[in-house]
Amino acid sequence: MTSLSTLPSPLSAAARAEAGREARRRVPRTAHAGFTPDERRPDPVDVIERQSALRVPELVPIRYGRMLxxxxxxxxxxxxxxxxDLGALPDTGLRVQLCGDAHLLNFRLLASPERHLVFDINDFDETLPGPFEWDVKRLAASFAIAGxxxxxxxxVQDxxxxxxxxxxxxRMRELAGMRTLDVWYARDDAARMRSLFDSPPSKEARRRIAEASAQARTHTQLQAFAKLTQVTAEGRRFTADPPLITPMRTVAGDTSYGLEEKDLQAMLEHYAxxxxxxxxxxxxxxxxxxxxxxxxxxxxVGTRCWILLLLGRDVDDPLVLQAKEAQESVLGPLAGGEGYDHQGRRVVSGQRLIQSASDIFLGWTRETGIDGQARDFYVRQLRDWKGIARPETMDPDLLALFGQLCGAGLARAHARSGDPVAIASYLGGSDRFDRALISFAQAYADQNERDFAxxxxxxxAGRVTARSM
Known part of the structure; x- marks a missing residue:
């Protein structure tokens, strides 16, 4: 057992603040402005194709169709x-557990285990430790692109x-002044969300927020059960809607999916x-x-994902789980630090570290399929009070309010795993970092359009195939 006397002593608040100021001297806040592609920047299509090589071949065209x-x-x-692109830029060295894909649609309303509605990050497929600003830049650019x-x-985009x-x-400056346990316990429930806004929402914004909260509560196991299943001679079974939903009885024996029915039975046992x-x-x-x-x-799209229908007391007592393949994080070759020998555990560990209230059924497993390949998965409930934002329906004021929620939520997540005192010291009290990120977001939105083209x-040119769905 580790003696308490051998544990590393935390730095004083003054020393942590000085670490933030030192990071600012190395990488000034203004250094984050703009974006110029590195001269060795790889072809974006090549980068995407390398990912696709590890996915189910027949689903890859659907991925490209959706991206286009x-x-x-x-x-x-x-x-x-x-x-x-982020890996080629100077970084602050102020590390946190990154979401890794912190665009605005990966923030949403979720249910806590205590059945309270909270606002939090939802997707952790790419989570890994790295410089805090990588998440902030990806989030900032997503708002410019959505605008x-x-x-x-x-x-308005700015x-x-x-x-x-x-x-x-x-929010990071607020968290820097809080006790350590208070930072850990912080969560953005309905009352807290109201306090995050710079000014009270308009009547229309309040209506939309209430509507979104009510709708999130309808996205339950029972709703997923009703939507995705039908009554058959064998009882309730998943309804086929290929290629989006393909029952196991249809894909069994196809090596591109990697697993047979017996493997999925074993998956559930190993996951438990x-x-x-x-x-x-x-x-x-x-x-x-x-x-x-x-x-x-x-x-x-193209990663192997399974949904599992379980029944409890009777047919009116369902549980729908999703087992999603976890591949190496896109940040893996760039962020350095600790490696992971199980990608499913990486996702789950990262989620538990930075999400304020995680799914009670969140877990992981590794399975070797009929193709001989070992693949990692993480498992969670398919739906549990999830409220998904629709930025295309938002006016500027409502999207700005959503931006405030996302920015504050990301700060809370980063403060759990990183040093809020050092990061707050780096950011400072002025708007220099904010203005630099506006410049970055617009420049990266331009780059994104070039990559899209x-x-x-x-x-x-026939180099890749896309399929509309």
Whole structure:
């Protein structure tokens, strides 16, 4: 057992603040402004294709089809491209557990285990330790790109970015003054979210927020059960909707999916070992009755994802789990630090570290399929009070409010794993960092449009194939 006397002593608050100021001397806040591609920057289509080589071949064209719907959709699927760009930039050295893909649609309303609605990060496929500003830059650029998609003028796009980054900076300064346990316990529930806004929301904004909260509460296990299953001679089973939902009975034996029914049965048993004892006990009250392959997201299309239907007491007592393949983080070759021998555990560990309230069924497993390949997965409930933002329906004021929530939420997540005192000291009390990120976001939005056009040209040239769904 480790003696308390051998544990490293934390630095004083003054020393931590000085570390932030020293980082500012190495990398001034103004150094984050703008974006000029590195002269050795790889072809973005090559970067995306390298990811696709590890995915189910027949699903890759769907991924490209979704990415070509708009520059914003492209951005969502191009985390690996931006990771390469961020890795070529000077960094502060102030490390946190990164989300790794902190665009605005990866923030949403979620249910806590206590059944409270909270606002938090949702997607952790790329989570890894790294410089805090990588997440902030990806989030900031997503607001510039979303503003362009909505046809907002440049000054409005800049305001969206400013509201987001300013909220991050101010929340980090607040967290830097809090006790350590208070930082850990902090969560953005309904009451806290109201306090984060610079000014009270308009009547219309309040209506939309209330509507989103109410709708999130309808996204439950029972709703997923009703939508995704049908009554058959064998009982409730997943409804086929290929290629988006493909029951196991249809794909069994196809080596491109890697797993057979017996493997998925074993997956559930192996996954249960990653849960705490009381949650394993809870899971034992359910029996597995059906499985299907599911196509998910934009950036994740082509990774192997399964949904599992379990029943408890009777047919009105369902549990729907999602087992999603976890590949190496796009930040892996760039962020340095500790390596991970299990990518599913990497995702789960990162999520538990920076998310204020994680799914009680969150766990991981590794399975070797009929193709002989060992693949890592993480498992969670398919739906649990999730409220997804629709930025295309938001006016500038509402999108700015959403930016404030995202910026503050990201700061809270970073403060759990990093040093809020050092980061707050680096950011300072002025708006220099905010203004630098506005410049970066606009320059990177330009680069994203060029990369979007490059993928379109690759499709027209027959270099890659896209399929609309």
């Amino acid at each position: 719907e708009s520059p914003f959709r492209f951005y969502r699927g191009a985390a690996a491209v931006m990771a390469t 362009r998609a909505n046809g907002f003028p440049v000054r 305001t969206l970015v400013q509201e987001c980054v300013q909220s991050y900076r101010r 070992r990653s849960l705490s004892s009381e949650r394993r006990h809870l899971l034992r009250n359910y029996r597995l009755v059906d499985m299907a392959r599911k196509v998910v997201g934009v950036g994740s 490059a993928l379109g040209e690759a499709v027209r």
